[in-house]
Amino acid sequence: MNKKMIRIKDIAKLAGVSVGTVDRVIHNRGKVSEKAREKVEKVLQEIDYTPNLLAKTLGSNKVYTIALLVPDPSQDPYWKLSMTGLDTAQEEWRPYHMELQPCFFELENAKSFTSAAQRLLKNVPDAVVSAPIFLNEAIDFFKKLDQLGTPYVHFNTMISTVSPLSFIGQDSYQSGRLGASLLHLASKHQKGKVAILHIRESVQHSVHFREKERGFRDFYGAMHPAQSVEAVIIEGNQMDTFEEKLISAIKKNDMKGLFIPTSSGAKLTADVLEKNGLDHISIVGYDLLNENINLLKSGYIDFLIHQNPSRQVFRGIHHLANHLLFKKTAPEKELFPLEVITAENIDSYLEAVLH
Amino acid sequence: MNKKMIRIKDIAKLAGVSVGTVDRVIHNRGKVSEKAREKVEKVLQEIDYTPNLLAKTLGSNKVYTIALLVPDPSQDPYWKLSMTGLDTAQEEWRPYHMELQPCFFELENAKSFTSAAQRLLKNVPDAVVSAPIFLNEAIDFFKKLDQLGTPYVHFNTMISTVSPLSFIGQDSYQSGRLGASLLHLASKHQKGKVAILHIRESVQHSVHFREKERGFRDFYGAMHPAQSVEAVIIEGNQMDTFEEKLISAIKKNDMKGLFIPTSSGAKLTADVLEKNGLDHISIVGYDLLNENINLLKSGYIDFLIHQNPSRQVFRGIHHLANHLLFKKTAPEKELFPLEVITAENIDSYLEAVLH
DNA sequence: ATGAAAGCGCTAACAA
DNA sequence: TTGTTAGCGCTTTCAT
Numbered sequence: 001m002n003k004k005m006i007r008i009k010d011i012a013k014l015a016g017v018s019v020g021t022v023d024r025v026i027h028n029r030g031k032v033s034e035k036a037r038e039k040v041e042k043v044l045q046e047i048d049y050t051p052n053l054l055a056k057t058l059g060s061n062k063v064y065t066i067a068l069l070v071p072d073p074s075q076d077p078y079w080k081l082s083m084t085g086l087d088t089a090q091e092e093w094r095p096y097h098m099e100l101q102p103c104f105f106e107l108e109n110a111k112s113f114t115s116a117a118q119r120l121l122k123n124v125p126d127a128v129v130s131a132p133i134f135l136n137e138a139i140d141f142f143k144k145l146d147q148l149g150t151p152y153v154h155f156n157t158m159i160s161t162v163s164p165l166s167f168i169g170q171d172s173y174q175s176g177r178l179g180a181s182l183l184h185l186a187s188k189h190q191k192g193k194v195a196i197l198h199i200r201e202s203v204q205h206s207v208h209f210r211e212k213e214r215g216f217r218d219f220y221g222a223m224h225p226a227q228s229v230e231a232v233i234i235e236g237n238q239m240d241t242f243e244e245k246l247i248s249a250i251k252k253n254d255m256k257g258l259f260i261p262t263s264s265g266a267k268l269t270a271d272v273l274e275k276n277g278l279d280h281i282s283i284v285g286y287d288l289l290n291e292n293i294n295l296l297k298s299g300y301i302d303f304l305i306h307q308n309p310s311r312q313v314f315r316g317i318h319h320l321a322n323h324l325l326f327k328k329t330a331p332e333k334e335l336f337p338l339e340v341i342t343a344e345n346i347d348s349y350l351e352a353v354l355h
Numbered sequence: 356m357n358k359k360m361i362r363i364k365d366i367a368k369l370a371g372v373s374v375g376t377v378d379r380v381i382h383n384r385g386k387v388s389e390k391a392r393e394k395v396e397k398v399l400q401e402i403d404y405t406p407n408l409l410a411k412t413l414g415s416n417k418v419y420t421i422a423l424l425v426p427d428p429s430q431d432p433y434w435k436l437s438m439t440g441l442d443t444a445q446e447e448w449r450p451y452h453m454e455l456q457p458c459f460f461e462l463e464n465a466k467s468f469t470s471a472a473q474r475l476l477k478n479v480p481d482a483v484v485s486a487p488i489f490l491n492e493a494i495d496f497f498k499k500l501d502q503l504g505t506p507y508v509h510f511n512t513m514i515s516t517v518s519p520l521s522f523i524g525q526d527s528y529q530s531g532r533l534g535a536s537l538l539h540l541a542s543k544h545q546k547g548k549v550a551i552l553h554i555r556e557s558v559q560h561s562v563h564f565r566e567k568e569r570g571f572r573d574f575y576g577a578m579h580p581a582q583s584v585e586a587v588i589i590e591g592n593q594m595d596t597f598e599e600k601l602i603s604a605i606k607k608n609d610m611k612g613l614f615i616p617t618s619s620g621a622k623l624t625a626d627v628l629e630k631n632g633l634d635h636i637s638i639v640g641y642d643l644l645n646e647n648i649n650l651l652k653s654g655y656i657d658f659l660i661h662q663n664p665s666r667q668v669f670r671g672i673h674h675l676a677n678h679l680l681f682k683k684t685a686p687e688k689e690l691f692p693l694e695v696i697t698a699e700n701i702d703s704y705l706e707a708v709l710h
Numbered sequence: 711a712t713g714a715a716a717g718c719g720c721t722a723a724c725a726a
Numbered sequence: 727t728t729g730t731t732a733g734c735g736c737t738t739t740c741a742t
Contacts, residue, residue, distance in 0.1 A: 051735080185541075
């Protein structure tokens with residue numbers, strides 16, 4: 001097949017110039033006469049040259065660092081899951097002298113995001129992975145990165161005003177539709193209403209939660225228009241009266257099924273339901289938190305939708321590292337599949353390696 | 356953090372020996388005195404040394420080749436899917452001068468497997484990925500590879516008498532259970548029997564089909580003992596009477612749901628059902644063949660279980676390449692998660708990159 | 711503007 | 727058994 005790899009040296013010989021000149025032409029590093037440039041470009045057009053990436057990155061002996069700006073995993077089980085992605089990435093990229101610096105902020109505190117972002121920039125990382133939990137603050141931060149020319153990848157929400165190397169996440173609208181279809185499957189032979197439950201989401205200004213609701217409603221609207229759909233909203237500052245609010249909403253609407261987009265919401269809800277003897281109510285929740293896993297196995301939750309946070313950070317780092325090291329182009333968005341978890345396939349997910 | 360990466364040269368200086376000796380110790384290339392070895396190993400224990408992979412592969416300027424022995428994708432839609440895994444792997448490993456040579460055999464022809472295997476061995480590949488469709492022939496082949504010391508990875512069925520570097524697949528028993536649980540979900544409010552449908556599987560001598568059946572039966576036995584479960588077997592040589600056999604089995608047993616482990620079986624079945632006005636029957640099938648995708652979207656199939664063949668070959672190559680190039684140890688088996696596909700998440704799978 | 715040459719960290723061949 | 731050294735293909739610096 002490929003008889004032999006073409007090297008810069010070969011091109012130099014063919015063009016009758018030195019390797020230095022070839023390098024300058026290839027990378028537009030200036031300082032080349034028209035004559036020399038033409039000779040080299042002629043050769044380049046005739047042959048099929050792909051540079052040896054190993055030699056390339058070895059030659060320019062640089063240690064890259066990728067910074068991560070994510071919520072403190074010790075404060076949030078969802079982000080705790082994502083840390084295995086960091087570990088796996090660390091493992092994968094260590095031999096290439098890629099340095100990963102995690103930088104945490106507090107989930108309920110926009111100021112801490114900003115200050116963490118500032119700390120991060122002090123270290124002038126070569127690239128950044130970030131979760132734009134606080135949208136406005138995040139946009140400011142991303143714009144700064146855009147100015148600096150620092151490549152970054154972000155999760156959750158697509159933001160049209162900034163230019164990340166790549167966006168990683170799921171189609172939230174479709175996720176809502178999927179949630180609705182699963183809830184329907186679990187509850188269709190019961191009477192009653194279904195609802196989407198927004199718990200303590202306010203902090204997230206989150207477009208993606210709204211999109212999930214839209215998808216949820218659309219599914220029922222299109223497929224089962226007779227089914228009436230509610231939304232129950234329990235804000236972060238109302239958590240002391242959570243039980244009361246939830247129960248009253250359920251009783252008032254004769255609920256048969258709940259769709260809970262917040263990953264930690266299912267546990268809160270299931271506890272209240274169990275305490276109040278309402279365990280006939282179907283639940284569709286999100287993500288493989290330990291609590292959710294237990295509830296799924298014991299039958300309190302019917303389905304989970306997996307957002308694979310660990311893979312999100314793993315892939316984010318993957319794209320950036322490939323970009324820095326090998327100049328590979330990343331997809332502008334990488335949408336993950338919407339994975340359906342049931343009591344019968346949960347173990348296969350827990351045993352599987354990061355995928 | 357780590358101020359500076361440690362190089363072999365540094366270790367040599369610390370141990371008071373030459374780089375050559377350090378290299379020999381690290382790779383057990385013999386020819387080292389006890390004294391020298393001890394000195395080096397002491398240093399290695401004290402510091403945290405990870406070799407620079409770029410330099411490593413650049414230095415040992417070798418081109419490895421991995422051969423693939425799989426069914427001709429033009430003859431089989433399932434294996435056609437797996438080819439995107441090949442392409443992705445090719446892309447990923449190109450910078451490391453890893454050569455991938457596919458080698459196809461005919462799906463219904465054991466002889467062609469053997470002859471393809473021989474052709475393959477002529478090229479003395481450094482490693483092999485293979486699908487052991489013809490179990491006996493495959494075992495012979497694997498034993499030969501074992502003798503040659505050529506590492507290999509295989510799919511589908513775990514084989515206790517051979518020693519692959521790694522086995523890649525899914526837990527077939529659990530896959531059967533999952534299939535049963537999904538079929539139950541889709542059909543539980545109808546009356547009638549459920550069945551597992553074995554279509555033209557004989558060629559595969561396949562342990563994993565039996566395991567799926569066992570899982571399928573166990574689920575119903577344990578969870579819904581009242582539900583009666585059948586098995587319908589239609590051999591490869593009976594395909595001319597397929598319709599007749601299938602319909603008579605359905606009528607006789609008053610079937611309400613079918614579990615079809617063969618990926619191409621769902622289409623055959625659905626066509627017959629539609630033709631005979633039996634479209635109330637629920638179907639759980641396997642894999643994202645185009646036909647299956649259409650049937651799922653149009654509601655003729657209720658669920659698909661995704662075996663992710665493309666990722667199977669991708670990961671197989673991944674483990675072998677890492678083994679050859681970087682001496683990384685592969686897991687002796689890598690079980691994939693059992694992915695549930697419905698009409699509402701199918702698109703997210705089709706749009707997603709290999710995952 | 712150009713070429714020559716010194717690395718980058720590791721491997722492997724060659725002396726000693 | 728050891729140490730030395732010449733590559734691997736590319737980048738970068740330094741003369742010219």
